[in-house]
Amino acid sequence: MAGQGTNSMGRLFREFFNFGSKELTHWFPSHMARGLKRMRSSLRNVDCIVEVHDARIPFAGRNPMFKDIFAVRPHLLILNxxxxxxTTPHRTSEIRNRLKEEGVENxxxxxxxxxxxxxxxxxVPRVIELIESSDRYHRCEERELSVMVIGIPNVGxxxxxxxxxxxYLNKGKATPVGVRPGVTRSVMHKIKVSERxxxxxxxxxxxxxxxxxxVEVGMKLALCGTLQDHAVGTDIIADYLLYVLNRYNHNRYVEFYELGGPSDDIMDVLTQIAKKLNKITRMKTAEGSVVPRPDINAAAAHMIKSFRKGNLGNITLD
Ligand SMILES: Nc1nc2c(ncn2[C@@H]2O[C@H](COP(=O)(O)OP(=O)(O)O)[C@@H](O)[C@H]2O)c(=O)[nH]1
Ligand SMILES: [Mg+2]
Known part of the structure; x- marks a missing residue:
């Protein structure tokens, strides 16, 4: 094992995650540059950008090349x-400071x-504040302004x-175009969120x-469900999750799965989980007989799902 250390419980846990020979290249979508170009042109007519990202990964997965777009448009980062x-105060203020260093103020x-x-x-109040204090607003006060929500998949x-x-539709501030006779609902492309x-x-x-x-960024993204699980592998995602839980003293998993105690051995943990949840698969032995075995894959999928639902604690990965 690469490195071991003790957590607050005085136990031996990994200090580093061994990514092994995991191929990184197929996690890099090849169409990134093209997507960026398209995004640039679609943002040309937008007056404020609302970027949504997952609050568990305020840094991982966000594209640094967008900085130049944000520089010319008011930009609000929503950590959803x-x-x-x-969201303990010391963690959020640490994150705000780091984001500020990267030029993200809002x-x-x-x-x-x-x-x-x-x-x-x-x-909306934040968006109004940002738009009104931007140069662009003062240049073209008459025009109606538009806001676009952007972000990577699955962040909300x-x-x-x-x-x-x-x-905003319930308040009567806007009427969906679709409710007018003869106009189909699909015509509605925008929602009025402010009058003045x-x-x-x-x-x-x-x-x-x-x-x-x-690779670590890829693993965090996978854990939060923003990459496809099968591209990375359920087994390695579960092992990375276990590493994070132990490394940063998130011990709720022990109680949640009624384990004997914390463990840094993924096979041991998954076997216990599979037995506990009665997830059994049948395997053929070399002799040809079929025997029941703990279903490790099902246990890994369950563990990842529990993390994504928040059952293993409130955890920020960055
Ligand atoms: N726990 C939690 N889940 C959310 C929140 N917002 C969205 N989700 C869930 O995240 C998943 C992706 O949401 P979606 O809006 O489809 O993401 P999009 O791909 O960015 O449009 C869905 O399962 C949502 O129910 C939130 O604030 N908290
Ligand atoms: Mg969507």
Missing amino acids: KKDLAD ILYTECLGQRSPSVKNV KSSLINAMRRI PEIWLLDTPGIMTPFVKD
Whole structure:
């Protein structure tokens, strides 16, 4: 093992994750440059960019090449799924400082699930503030302004737009074009979110390609469900998860799965989980008889799912 250290419980755990010979190249989508070019041109007519990202990974997967676009447009970074992240004050202020160093000044934490989504109500006031203080606003006050939601897959762009739709369509501030006779619903491409200045939210998000700088970033993205699991492998994602849980003292998994104690051995942990959850698969032995075995893959998938639901704790990976 590459490195071992003790966590607060005085046990031996890995200090580094051994990525082995995992091929990195196929995690890099080949169409990244093309996507970037397309995104640049579609943002040309947008007055404010709302970038949604997963609060558990405020850095991993965000494309540094977007800086130059953000420099000419007001930009708000929404760290969504705050219900799953570590939002203790010292962690969030540390993250705000690091983001500031990268030139990201405007940050908002949100949670988009549920009918009321109170944190989403903060988005438009921040957007108005940003637009009104930008040069562009002063140059063309008469025009209606548009806001576009962008971000990598699965961070909650659609959920955010739906939450805004619930807030701003119900208030009667905007009428869906579809409710007028003779106009189909699909014609509605934007939602009016402010009267003065007149601001419209485009209801189609811009989908960005995750930026996979290195294997660890790829692993974090996979854990948060922003890359396809099978591209990375459920077994290695589960092992990375176990490494993170032990390394940073997130011990809730022990209680959640009623394990004998914390362990850094993924096969040991998955075997215990499979037995506990009664996930059994049948395997053929060399002699040809069929015997029941703990289903390691099912246990790995369950562990990853539990993390994604927040059952293993509020954990920020960056
Ligand atoms: N826990 C939690 N899950 C969320 C939140 N927002 C979205 N999700 C979930 O994340 C997944 C992806 O959301 P979606 O809006 O489709 O993401 P998109 O691909 O960026 O449009 C869905 O399963 C959502 O239910 C949130 O604030 N908290
Ligand atoms: Mg979507």
